[in-house]
Amino acid sequence: MTTAIPGAFHPSTRLYRFTILIFISLLVVGSYFAYDSIGALATTLIKELHIDRATIGKLYAAYSVAAIAIVFFGGMLYDKLGPRKASLLFSCLVFLGAVVVAAAKTKWMLFTGRLIFGAGSESLIVVQSAIIARWFKGKEMAMAFGIALAISRLGTLFAFNTEELIADHFHSFRTALWAAALLCLFSVLCNLVFVVMDRHGEKVLSLPTAGAGDKIVFSDIKKFTSSYWFVVLLCVTFYSAIFPFTDLAADMFHDKWGLPSVNAVAGGFLTKVFYNFTHMFTTAPGVTSIVIAASMIFAPFAGGLVDRVGRRASLMVLGSLLLIPAHLLLGITHWNPIPMMVVLGAAFVLVPAAMWPSVPLVVEESRVGTAFGLMTAIQNLGLGLFPLLNGWLRDKTGTYTSTQIMFAGLGLLGLIFAFLLLRADKRHGGVLEAGSSLRG
Numbered sequence: 464m465t466t467a468i469p470g471a472f473h474p475s476t477r478l479y480r481f482t483i484l485i486f487i488s489l490l491v492v493g494s495y496f497a498y499d500s501i502g503a504l505a506t507t508l509i510k511e512l513h514i515d516r517a518t519i520g521k522l523y524a525a526y527s528v529a530a531i532a533i534v535f536f537g538g539m540l541y542d543k544l545g546p547r548k549a550s551l552l553f554s555c556l557v558f559l560g561a562v563v564v565a566a567a568k569t570k571w572m573l574f575t576g577r578l579i580f581g582a583g584s585e586s587l588i589v590v591q592s593a594i595i596a597r598w599f600k601g602k603e604m605a606m607a608f609g610i611a612l613a614i615s616r617l618g619t620l621f622a623f624n625t626e627e628l629i630a631d632h633f634h635s636f637r638t639a640l641w642a643a644a645l646l647c648l649f650s651v652l653c654n655l656v657f658v659v660m661d662r663h664g665e666k667v668l669s670l671p672t673a674g675a676g677d678k679i680v681f682s683d684i685k686k687f688t689s690s691y692w693f694v695v696l697l698c699v700t701f702y703s704a705i706f707p708f709t710d711l712a713a714d715m716f717h718d719k720w721g722l723p724s725v726n727a728v729a730g731g732f733l734t735k736v737f738y739n740f741t742h743m744f745t746t747a748p749g750v751t752s753i754v755i756a757a758s759m760i761f762a763p764f765a766g767g768l769v770d771r772v773g774r775r776a777s778l779m780v781l782g783s784l785l786l787i788p789a790h791l792l793l794g795i796t797h798w799n800p801i802p803m804m805v806v807l808g809a810a811f812v813l814v815p816a817a818m819w820p821s822v823p824l825v826v827e828e829s830r831v832g833t834a835f836g837l838m839t840a841i842q843n844l845g846l847g848l849f850p851l852l853n854g855w856l857r858d859k860t861g862t863y864t865s866t867q868i869m870f871a872g873l874g875l876l877g878l879i880f881a882f883l884l885l886r887a888d889k890r891h892g893g894v895l896e897a898g899s900s901l902r903g
């Protein structure tokens with residue numbers, strides 16, 4: 464009797480898993496781009512639409528309000544619909560929301576678009592996390608999360624380094640918003656490739672089938688341990704000190720350090736893009752994107768490190784600690800902001816690389832979708848509230864000093880939750896601190 468040797472592109476191979484990973488990462492690139500289009504274009508939108516900073520904050524809040532309403536069910540819908548139907552549903556919603564934003568002729572239509580977009584986008588991110596857990600649990604899971612974060616954040620990096628440029632080159636901020644919609648369509652196409660590969664993999668590897676009868680039970684939430692809840696609390700405080708900060712950071716660098724929105728350079732559009740990318744340290748949106756660029760470079764390595772050495776809770780302590788001096792120095796000094804942005808970038812590697820892959824380790828497999836959904840919904844309480852506070856405080860005080868102190872305070876809270884997590888994990892057998900060698 465001969466034993467069949469699986470081919471190089473068999474679903475059980477690393478090559479197949481990592482190819483799927485590329486497509487599930489590209490699945491959210493459009494939504495990351497469109498999310499930060501508003502922050503990247505903030506200075507132009509404030510001028511052209513005659514809006515204040517609080518309104519920029521409200522556009523982010525609208526995204527999060529919709530996300531809170533639907534994401535929890537999104538997580539549970541994943542448990543019910545399975546990865547393929549759920550991802551298709553939400554990526555189409557993302558595309559629709561981005562189209563409505565780009566076509567908006569009134570402020571209300573703009574808000575409606577952000578609501579639709581938020582409902583789809585955050586649910587899609589929940590689905591993305593659950594798909595990674597489906598394909599990588601017990602394998603290179605933290606590395607996979609790291610790679611997915613790095614690729615997803617390409618969307619943010621491009622948004623900050625091209626959106627003002629598109630608006631400037633085509634003399635229309637609306638063209639920049641249509642570019643975001645186009646990228647969301649690209650993500651829908653990547654979704655289709657994932658669907659084909661996942662269906663094939665499911666058949667060959669006998670993965671749990673879509674909608675295999677998982678019941679949506681709210682009382683399941685009671686079964687989550689304190690470790691899970693501390694991860695959630697850290698998630699909300701940590702991300703509230705990052706995304707709501709970047710929402711108006713381009714405006715802050717323009718306002719406080721006098722950095723331009725784009726580098727004026729002669730030549731065609733691509734020449735301008737290339738020049739602005741290579742001189743990102745000299746424009747306000749470019750400096751904002753340093754956090755993202757730094758995190759993208761290191762995220763896959765940090766993920767690999769987490770897989771090997773574990774120490775997830777300790778890394779979350781370190782990452783939270785870094786936020787405090789970085790935000791304070793941006794707020795109370797006029798020093799060159801670049802080193803502080805690099806430090807924020809380092810924090811933005813350490814905490815997410817350790818935090819997201821911790822979830823499947825502290826909840827039962829059948830509740831992973833619900834756990835990610837609940838965590839993202841709660842995270843969005845912060846992502847909705849703090850951009851509002853950021854814009855409102857800036858409008859009231861005329862500077863960004865008080866908002867930076869607020870972000871440093873969030874870093875401190877995160878640090879406390881990270882320490883509590885470390886203690887809870889010890890009580891629960893140290894699963895988060897253990898590396899692959901210890902867990903076998």
Ligand SMILES: NCCCC[C@H](N)C(=O)NCC(=O)O
Pocket residue numbers: 494495498585588612619702706815839842
């Ligand atoms: N860039 C859009 C907002 C993403 C929020 C999302 N819930 C999230 O936390 N993603 C993980 C990350 O670190 O980007």
